[in-house]
Amino acid sequence: MNIKNFSIVTGLFLGVFVVGADSFIISPLLPQIAQDFHATISQTALGVTTYALCEMIGATLFGPLGDRFSKRKLLITGMSLFLGATLLCAIATNLATFYIYRAAAGLGAALFLPNVWAFIGSYFNGQLMNKIMGISMAGLSLSVAVGVPLGSFLSQLSNWHSAFWASAALTVFSLILIIAIIPNTTAQNQKISYLVNFRNVFKAKNVIHTLLLDFFWMFGFYLVYTFLGSFLADHFHFSSGKAGLVFLIYGTANFIAASTGGVIMNKLGRVKSILFNACASLSFRLALGLFSNSILGLIIFLILLAFSMGWGVTAISAYLVTLSTQNRSTLMSFNSSALYLGLTLASIAGGLIYQGLGFWILGIISSFSYAIVILLIKGLH
Template sequence: MKQNNTYKIKDILLVIGLFLVVFVIGADSFIISPLLPAIEKDYVITTAQAALSVTIYALCYAVGSPFFGPLGDRFNKRKLLIVGLLVFLVGSLVCAQATNIVVFYIGRAVAGIGAAVTMPNIWATVGGYFTDKKLNTVMGITMSALSLSIAVGVPMGTLLSQLSNWHMAFWGSILLTLLAFVVLLLVVPNLTGNQKELKYLASFQTLIKSKKALLSLSVNLVWMFGFYLIYTFLGTFLNQNFHFNTAQTGNIFIAYGLSNFIASFCGGQLLSKIGAMKDVILNGFLSIIFILGLVISQNHLWGIIIFLILLALAQGLGVTALTTYIVGVVPDKRSTVMSFNSSFLYLGLTFGSLIGAILYSKVGFTGLGIISAMALGVAIYQTMRLKR
């Protein structure tokens, strides 16, 4: 980050722009969970069929990211962000007007591809523009937009759905995407890639040869699988166990989102003090404890809210630390590395939502919670190996 006043203003505007883009895509990603019961009812489908919309979005994101990631190491990241956001906008438009579940699936797929182009280049832009402690701080602030999207974007979407129907949540997302697009055009600088030619194989080989990169990416995969295994079905559980409507379910997500936002926003300070790996290990252990707390207190609403808030704090701190570590593993291939990071993250989401949909009717919230805790235990073990 530059040290004169002019550049400080530009840097602040850049962070605001990136924050807004992450917020918009995050809101669209997370809003599905509280809307699942309404989607089931509207299309007259099962929970598993409704949850498939989460899986399709995540799968398109996960498969698309490795193909789009190396583009950022070769071409202008600003232009890629613009293209990605436009594709994402088209997907949201399809979802907003979908009259049947198949069209809705298609919209989620297109939105997933748009997110796959956009998000890796967001993290690569942060990693390429900021350094040292400022990188830790800015990464935490930017990632906190995902949390704020849960705290503000998701309840906003559920409120809109209550006023009319769940389609209104996507119309709200479209308006925010247009706003983010305008800001993006104004504040994001031209950051050209450091490669003269686009060589997918060479970029992938560099990543494969880095044991640290592969192991840290696998931590992200298992971590996200464990988390989304239980998070995806939180809205369904609240609806079934407490007979909550969409708006009431959205209010629970406010508590989670605000807590996660605070942890992510301030996570850079803790990260600078204790280091990334210790941060991940500590908050991984705490996440296990809090997930088991959710299981134990599942019939008591206040117990669920308390443990959900604690889980949000641990997740915000842990995931920020992990992402900050990964962005610096292979500095000259940041876009490629972060595209695989996004891919592994959404593969975790894909497997979590898919396997959760299969198991939920069989093992219930308790079973999903236990499996989730076990997965995070594996992620902690992998992190300890990485630390050594």
């Protein structure tokens, strides 16, 4: 990789990292935010739902923009909106305004993330694209390994607001790098309407199957992950700092997996890599629920799950970005919509299930979601 490509990847990696950190930061902080706003865990989890819902809707609406205009400008605009919303989250004083600010952050992320994946797919090719996709996806994993525990530790030193101040500071640094490093691009479909972009995407071979399996993959993931911090606090009486250590272990393993995802794909192929890791995720999710009474067992299966997740999600994104080369931004916006639809439904359903039936049921239901993923992979050809 030459210096120019390395600089581009660095800028994208950091941008994905800060957006990812903000996406995941609420999980270990839910108990503290709920206490501060005099709300229940399920009510506070609506902050996750609001963010996800706005990113899901926003990604669908913004998707064709990347096929019509410069991806660089859209990356800068999305990151700027995200920065402003994150600053507002840091000064939120009640649950209602917190929801509003999280919604704005979701819209910024909706404009930014799909264009990251679309830019990678259009700027890089072949095995190099697999490698770059893996490195960039590792930004999300690093956000779990470093961003989330950092937010937990900052909340211990001060309060949960500090986590958002730190996120805003990192966003400023990332935005400066993106402005300085990412090259301008010329869109190929400036005269094509929104509806034609949507039609072209859904007519492409295997797109619907892949988006559906991505939805069920993310639903199964977030069903457990969103409430992991709450479970550690309720069942093991962990502080947010101790819970942060668990997220650090998971995130580090996931970061290693995502960083090497391109190597796995180049050896197995993208579809086989998705299938292998879906089967592994099913097994580890089920074990995660069954061994939820043992902190050692919980951590062991979290590590195993992190590897299957890191390799699997990277393979899905790398496969999907090749399916509609003329409409990559629109296609990857639907990928984000599928992801955050899974997060939205998981946070709603998971809150009810967690409070009513317990954490281990979340693991079992998550396993059924991965069984559906495996069936959908069989339909790829």
